[in-house]
Amino acid sequence: MNREAPMQAASGRGALAGRRVLYTGASGGLGHQTTLDLLAAGAEVFALDRDHSKNQSLLAHTPKDAANRLHLLELDLTDQPALEVGLAEITAQAPLDVLINNAAIYPSKPFEAFTMEELRLVHQVNVEAALICTRAALPGMRDLGWGRIINVTSITLTGGWENLAPYVQSKGSLLGLTRAWAREFGKWGITCNAIAPGAFPTDAEKIHPDPEGYRKFVLDHQAVKRRGTPHDIAAAILFLASDGAGFITGQNLAVDGGWNMT
Template identity: 60%
Template sequence: MTPLGNARTLAGKTVLYTGAAGGLGLATSLQLIEAGARVVAIDNDPAKCEELRKAVPQADAARLMQRDFDLSDTDALPAKLEALAAETGGFDVVINNAAMYPARAFEDYSIEEYRKIQRVNVESHLMCVRAALPGMKERGWGRIVNIASITFYGGWQHLAPYVQSKGALVGLTRAWAREFGKYGVTVNAISPGAFPTDAEKIHADPEGYNRYVLENQSVQRRGHAGDIAGTILFLTSENASFITGQTINVDGGWVMQ
């Protein structure tokens, strides 16, 4: 068994991480770097990217690379990812985290909005995996973690394209796990519960929503980014080398299926 915590469990590994500076991304990026990885952070929020840069210890600053790619531009993205793979020597770990999270009635979404959400939430991640897979095959080792959502289990209104995209990631997790296992590559998904990030700003009554979350959870506290970071660190370690095709709910016991 490989120890977790501060040990350099990912020393020498390169991580491609979309949404790496966001509400759930920043803490994980820092823990991956602490574990010895080089993190290639894809994020288009300048303020959050600056926050991530400042949070990385100076001694580890060289192991953070940041790129501002438009994940909705799926025509240009493959070439950018291939060039990035060539520059870094390939990716050992892919974390597909970036997502759009709009909320409105199904009939109020335009078809183009629907398509853009799928491009960002699904197609861009497919392209990240395509860019990483050749190197993973060559090395006989790889880890892919897709960030899904407990909304896929039902019970939430006005999120149809988002839920559709997260369902696609669960399906891809299983299909990729079956196909890539022979190359030493594991593929798993994490479904976060209700975490207090910017995504919650869509709710008009924050206090009422907070009560609603705690009423549905078994663990009576709100989740924090470290809960997701710890799960990602586990799934990318050797401790999880026999786990693949799974969706792990990190939700304080909201969904029990």
């Protein structure tokens, strides 16, 4: 079945009306507001996050008229059999239109201090979960002849940070998968792009020992002299998930205030 949807605006209310979206890490620092923006655009969102308190906060901030389109899934991405069962239940109801692979962990210490178990854990959460989600979403998207896969990579791929080797490795893997999937899935009307957030003020930033010094460091590197907000990420996601982005695939969009201009 090839579903031809009417052209929608790239953002704003109704832009994703009727679209079913799976979003991993949906209640976190960037995910919370982006999920609310997806709901405001009319999407039905399956928000996957294991943090109960953050999930409850997301639920509390969801407008009443959108609550029936938000489905909270408290799944641990390291429990791959449970993840596969949960995804099978979702896709059995109807195909997914949009998949956002966002969930990640970011332990910070010198490379030599990581055990192999710790390195594998980062890969399992940051990469293997994306593989499993994509495998689950792909058949329905292929049948529809329409789909959007969005992988969240990172500004750290530019090499400006140390003590994050497994995290950077995982984001590099996602970028490679973005390009491979774009090439392979394009014939079915499925696009695959990545978004590389800059240095946003989220929980990840709290690991820095000098927050004010880090803020200055960020603004000195950006062309735009303000900190990014979750709405900036949401705007990019809404565009790449829209009908209007149907001729864009295999790209890594930097949402970083002009830090990295490649």
